[in-house]
Amino acid sequence: MTEQTTRANDAAAARPTLSGTADVLPVEATEAIARAQAVSTGGIHPHEVLLSARAANIKQSAVRDVFEISMQPGLVSLAGGNPYLQSLPLAELGRVAERIIAEQGLEALQYGGGQGLLELRRQICAVMAEEGITDADPENVVITAGSQSAQDVAAKVFCDPGDVVLIEDPTYVGALNTFEAYQVDVQAVAVDEDGLVPAELRRRIEEITAAGKTIKMLYTIPSFNNPSGVTLSPNRRQEIVDICRGANILVLEDNPYGLLRFDGDVQAPLRAGNPDDVLYLGSFSKIFAPGLRIGWALVPAHLKQRFYLASEAVTLCPPSFNQMLVSAYFRDFDWKGQIRTYRALYQDRCQAMLDALEQHMPAGVSWTKPAGGFFIWLTLPAQIDTYPLLQQGIDAGVVFVPGAAFTSVEGPSNKLRLAFSSATEDNIREGVRRLAPVLAAACSGN
Numbered sequence: 001m002t003e004q005t006t007r008a009n010d011a012a013a014a015r016p017t018l019s020g021t022a023d024v025l026p027v028e029a030t031e032a033i034a035r036a037q038a039v040s041t042g043g044i045h046p047h048e049v050l051l052s053a054r055a056a057n058i059k060q061s062a063v064r065d066v067f068e069i070s071m072q073p074g075l076v077s078l079a080g081g082n083p084y085l086q087s088l089p090l091a092e093l094g095r096v097a098e099r100i101i102a103e104q105g106l107e108a109l110q111y112g113g114g115q116g117l118l119e120l121r122r123q124i125c126a127v128m129a130e131e132g133i134t135d136a137d138p139e140n141v142v143i144t145a146g147s148q149s150a151q152d153v154a155a156k157v158f159c160d161p162g163d164v165v166l167i168e169d170p171t172y173v174g175a176l177n178t179f180e181a182y183q184v185d186v187q188a189v190a191v192d193e194d195g196l197v198p199a200e201l202r203r204r205i206e207e208i209t210a211a212g213k214t215i216k217m218l219y220t221i222p223s224f225n226n227p228s229g230v231t232l233s234p235n236r237r238q239e240i241v242d243i244c245r246g247a248n249i250l251v252l253e254d255n256p257y258g259l260l261r262f263d264g265d266v267q268a269p270l271r272a273g274n275p276d277d278v279l280y281l282g283s284f285s286k287i288f289a290p291g292l293r294i295g296w297a298l299v300p301a302h303l304k305q306r307f308y309l310a311s312e313a314v315t316l317c318p319p320s321f322n323q324m325l326v327s328a329y330f331r332d333f334d335w336k337g338q339i340r341t342y343r344a345l346y347q348d349r350c351q352a353m354l355d356a357l358e359q360h361m362p363a364g365v366s367w368t369k370p371a372g373g374f375f376i377w378l379t380l381p382a383q384i385d386t387y388p389l390l391q392q393g394i395d396a397g398v399v400f401v402p403g404a405a406f407t408s409v410e411g412p413s414n415k416l417r418l419a420f421s422s423a424t425e426d427n428i429r430e431g432v433r434r435l436a437p438v439l440a441a442a443c444s445g446n
């Protein structure tokens with residue numbers, strides 16, 4: 001067992017057990033909570049000793065557990081960041097899917113090229129151009145099983161155990177899980193309300209390098225960070241890339257939410273002016289359909305072959321039928337209109353949540369005010385651990401994700417994430433109303 005795993009288990013064991021669970025929840029939910037607490041309930045199977053050190057580092061995602069819990073009827077879930085698919089033209093998409101199988105079935109159901117369909121790679125370049133990446137060559141696009149899989153390939157291609165990856169604190173839990181699986185030394189860089197702080201990035205690079213460690217990548221979500229909702233300000237963007245270039249650190253830019261800026265005035269990604277220094281990850285999950293599992297990497301030309309071969313080694317090829325369906329959607333449907341619909345919908349939901357927070361939250365609780373994306377990040381007084389509040393929230397009929405899921409720093413977190421993407425405005429208001437007394441009691445020490 002690695003030192004990191006031991007610390008993780010210690011931290012989990014130190015967490016208080018959620019009480020009263022069996023009385024109010026069915027057995028699956030109880031098990032899910034137990035997994036979220038990383039409490040082992042069964043005996044140890046002999047196969048345990050066969051596991052790799054890598055596998056020991058892979059943890060059950062707390063978000064996944066909370067997601068299972070939030071399926072319980074009567075609970076308002078502000079936990080999962082699901083896109084609101086109800087506004088997609090489902091009947092028409094069904095007819096397109098049928099036509100693809102009937103008319104192009106031999107291609108749709110067959111293996112395809114490892115890099116993905118050329119037509120879709122061209123369309124991906126058009127999607128990226130909407131955000132300001134105007135020089136992307138379809139040759140350097142690798143289609144992957146969601147951008148999650150592209151993160152995995154990036155970690156595999158660049159990181160040996162012990163290598164450092166810099167991250168924002170907080171950051172996306174799926175990326176933390178990926179880096180832990182590759183036994184990466186994840187090191188946090190401070191952020192403020194304008195995103196990564198350049199001076200802090202410089203300081204951390206000096207400090208880590210002086211300690212004799214090798215920093216391979218900066219993993220960053222510059223627009224509408226999951227979980228914080230914070231966006232890196234335009235005047236810091238080039239500086240961040242320049243600092244990394246100077247230190248020979250590759251920037252891994254994860255941008256699934258960039259087009260979902262409420263006012264439509266999207267900001268150029270870090271990749272826009274920096275084709276050689278930034279490995280860019282994109283996704284159709286938030287602007288179309290996460291279940292199709294189609295994302296992509298736009299890879300610097302000199303690294304494309306390495307990345308593509310590693311990706312092919314995992315999946316052989318991205319799913320042919322799903323690529324054809326995504327391609328048909330972007331060819332034949334008003335996808336830009338759909339993005340405008342999403343922007344307006346998420347803006348209204350975000351505003352409903354901000355208004356409800358303003359109305360109900362006790363003194364001492366603060367929160368971010370995102371300009372896009374899916375999430376708001378709450379900060380409670382420093383002494384409060386939001387993890388035990390999860391059960392109290394469930395008892396009050398609302399689910400959120402405790403902040404500890406989104407940081408590499410061990411120990412309690414006084415933060416929590418609320419998602420406004422998938423609940424209706426009424427449910428958002430009701431969820432925040434239910435959450436308020438739980439947080440008020442915590443703030444007053446009861």
Ligand SMILES: Cc1ncc(COP(=O)(O)O)c(C=O)c1O
Pocket residue numbers: 081145146147148149172174221226254256282283284285290294295
């Ligand atoms: C920041 C970030 N990156 C990547 C992903 C995963 O996206 P995909 O569905 O394309 O794998 C998510 C999903 O929530 C995310 O929030």
